[in-house]
Amino acid sequence: MATPSPLVCHADAATYRVAGVVAHDQVADSTWRIRLDCPPIAARATPGQFAMLRLADRNDPLLARPFAVYDVASDADGPRYADFIYLVHGRFTQALTRVRPGDALAVWGPLGNGFRLPTVEHLVLVAGGIGQTALLTLARERLGQAQDGGPSPDRPLARRVTLCWGARHAGMFACVDDFRRAGCEVHLATLDGSMGSKGTVVDLLDGTAGIDAATARIACCGPEPMMEAVSHWSAARGIACDVSLETPMACGIGICFTCVAKVSDGEGGWDYRRTCIEGPVFDAKQIVW
Ligand SMILES: Cc1cc2nc3c(=O)[nH]c(=O)nc-3n(C[C@H](O)[C@H](O)[C@H](O)COP(=O)(O)OP(=O)(O)OC[C@H]3O[C@@H](n4cnc5c(N)ncnc54)[C@H](O)[C@@H]3O)c2cc1C
Numbered sequence: 001m002a003t004p005s006p007l008v009c010h011a012d013a014a015t016y017r018v019a020g021v022v023a024h025d026q027v028a029d030s031t032w033r034i035r036l037d038c039p040p041i042a043a044r045a046t047p048g049q050f051a052m053l054r055l056a057d058r059n060d061p062l063l064a065r066p067f068a069v070y071d072v073a074s075d076a077d078g079p080r081y082a083d084f085i086y087l088v089h090g091r092f093t094q095a096l097t098r099v100r101p102g103d104a105l106a107v108w109g110p111l112g113n114g115f116r117l118p119t120v121e122h123l124v125l126v127a128g129g130i131g132q133t134a135l136l137t138l139a140r141e142r143l144g145q146a147q148d149g150g151p152s153p154d155r156p157l158a159r160r161v162t163l164c165w166g167a168r169h170a171g172m173f174a175c176v177d178d179f180r181r182a183g184c185e186v187h188l189a190t191l192d193g194s195m196g197s198k199g200t201v202v203d204l205l206d207g208t209a210g211i212d213a214a215t216a217r218i219a220c221c222g223p224e225p226m227m228e229a230v231s232h233w234s235a236a237r238g239i240a241c242d243v244s245l246e247t248p249m250a251c252g253i254g255i256c257f258t259c260v261a262k263v264s265d266g267e268g269g270w271d272y273r274r275t276c277i278e279g280p281v282f283d284a285k286q287i288v289w
Pocket residue numbers: 050061063065066067068069084085086087088089090091092093094130133134245246247248249250258280
């Protein structure tokens with residue numbers, strides 16, 4: 001069984017770059033996909049890492065915002081493009097919808113410690129809302145594909161990868177076929193029953209995914225209450241679970257401490273950990289919810 005590598009500090013990836021916008025399309029309700037011409041991120045991002053994005057031509061909003069590296073694509077010279085999918089939420093993401101191909105964004109990354117999982121027979125990806133963005137490249141890696149979806153000489157690191165994804169309604173699912181094309185079994189749930197099972201993603205875990213505690217491991221990303229529920233669900237069944245936290249961030253490189261989460265110290269207490277450099281992925285058992 002392979003052991004996860006130790007935490008890595010990615011401060012050297014904090015170089016501020018201006019990256020051209022190559023494509024920018026609405027892909028679901030209030031959800032957009034943007035492609036940046038940024039070879040350093042495309043070549044280096046590992047599953048679960050993120051980048052900080054900021055408008056290049058103005059200082060409002062002042063702080064950059066973190067977004068998972070959703071996908072990468074290559075040209076003839078190798079990895080070149082980094083894709084991000086975002087839900088329109090507040091000031092930055094509203095402004096971002098007005099950016100056009102040919103414009104530029106300021107970006108630094110790839111940042112953070114992503115998913116560093118051992119070999120696992122059945123990897124269950126659990127996404128809530130926009131949380132699927134942290135999981136596509138992990139699915140690819142575990143199904144033995146190259147980072148950009150092409151063939152890889154590496155052996156698959158999971159025999160089976162299942163995506164369980166819950167959203168409020170059908171219109172919120174963006175680019176589900178990316179996961180099907182990667183080779184995942186896909187199960188969807190909506191609160192209003194407009195697509196897939198009616199209910200939450202935890203109902204989905206209970207009902208349809210066919211998860212055997214002896215062979216499964218969970219990787220989860222989404223709203224905090226949903227990750228807490230998935231964490232309790234997996235702990236009750238003895239299934240290892242890693243969560244990717246979506247804590248607000250200001251610098252992304254460990255300086256400002258805006259991104260802290262309470263993490264168990266293993267001795268009955270807890271301490272703050274910076275999600276940007278010590279996460280965003282943590283063992284769910286360590287999080288003080
Ligand atoms: C590692 C990581 C990966 C993420 N990946 C994605 C993704 O792939 N797609 C996606 O849609 N979203 C993702 N998010 C969430 C995304 O960063 C936020 O939705 C985004 O910051 C919203 O920006 P906004 O200006 O539109 O909204 P805001 O106006 O920033 O609203 C967000 C809320 O958070 C608060 N807030 C924001 N920044 C800070 C801060 N530094 N300190 C304190 N409070 C703050 C605001 O006051 C507000 O209440 C990710 C978050 C993290 C941490």
